[in-house]
Amino acid sequence: MNRKTFYAALRRRSSGVFGTSISQRQVRGVDGILDAFATHGDGRAKTLAYALATAYHETARRMVPVRETLARDDATARRRLRKAKYAQPEPPYGHCYYGRGQVQLTWKRNYERSSEDAGVDLVRHPDKALDPIIGARILIRGLLDGRWNGKGRGIAHYLPTSGRDDLRNARRTVNITDKWDLIAGYYRAFLRAIEEAGGVPKPRFEPVPVSWSKPKPEGAQCSQTGSVTKQPERTNPVSPTSGGGVWVALSRFIASIFGGKL
Template identity: 40%
Template sequence: MISNRAVFFKAVRMSLFDGRLKQGQVEGMTAILDRWDAGCDEADLRRLAYMLATAHHETGRTMQPVRETFAASDDRAIAILDTAYRRGRLPSVSMPYWRRDGDGKSWLGRGLVQLTHKVNYVRMSEATGIDLVAAPERAMDLPVAVDILFKGMHSGAFTGKRLADYFSPVREDWTGARRIINGRDKAQLVASHGRLYLAGLILAATA
């Protein structure tokens, strides 16, 4: 349990947030810490630190669920992605998954861990018990986004890789853990964030 949260927030405020935390950032981290305290039968703080680091990176350090491109609406996000696609700025994309389907739904990235493509919404619906296929926009709700973050990263539902593959009694691989989410994209950066979150968590646990 992360009992001394004041110590944690003070540490990460200085190391990761330029000395100032906004309310939304505090609320987002609190939701993640609450979930860890309430639902995790483990004590490996490295795993919690890496989840915090992942949310930090994927949300542009807002620590709140965001849409892909950080747009304020689905329509705006779709327009931004369409423009980038037409201009050849998304070379890894073979199919514009963000465009609305026959039911008017878009499977663009949402949440604390940019959930994209219908197949992944289906997979996380099964993992969480929340019908994200009927209402993909629910991935923008903080409690739902936290559930997706935890279940996806612990089970390997995102890419087949899971936290236990990289943080165990015999292994610690901060850069390799990026494969849980997105290959090696920004792996060193997320790893550096993870180590700073871990330092704050250790301070909080020992204060």
């Protein structure tokens, strides 16, 4: 891929994504996804385009890993989340497994399932999902194997190399069909830029070492109300109306009944 050509395509006013300018932080985020795709991707332009589109949506266009925030002014929503045991301290470390990263990874079991791809025990160190490289690996590998849609159908099932794209159901690889039409537009924009830049680099699958440690309980990292306590921020949090937050959390909880990403 010619990245200069790629970014030039994205900067066009008519690109459908960034428009006339891209910040240095956004470039770092995109570069991280491109680099992770070279080692953990499948070599398909459609997969890379959908990964970039997903990150564009889930991070509110920041493209770097972000952490989810819960709406403090919606008491009803907070009560529902507490009942669902979402964003509550969990053993053995007392961490809260709310949305983190470019894909907004949620729930403890998904942190555990993504640890091998990340190369680190995410149950013990959930904030590692905020690392640009680790977050991008989680995003790409999760799209490929369909671990979040309840049926084990990866992105290639919905976006085949040869055949018509099913962009509505492609969103099920992340979060049921929430905002699928918006993300479809982003996908087309990124796909055009990738094709103009000469396509994607060939994948270089590499083993990812994982070091597991014996559980050692730690102090709770969340408040008793279910809201995330103040912690040092590596990036700006996602607002509840921009790709993350309480309503997405609720939709994921409801999706568990039907096989969505939780």
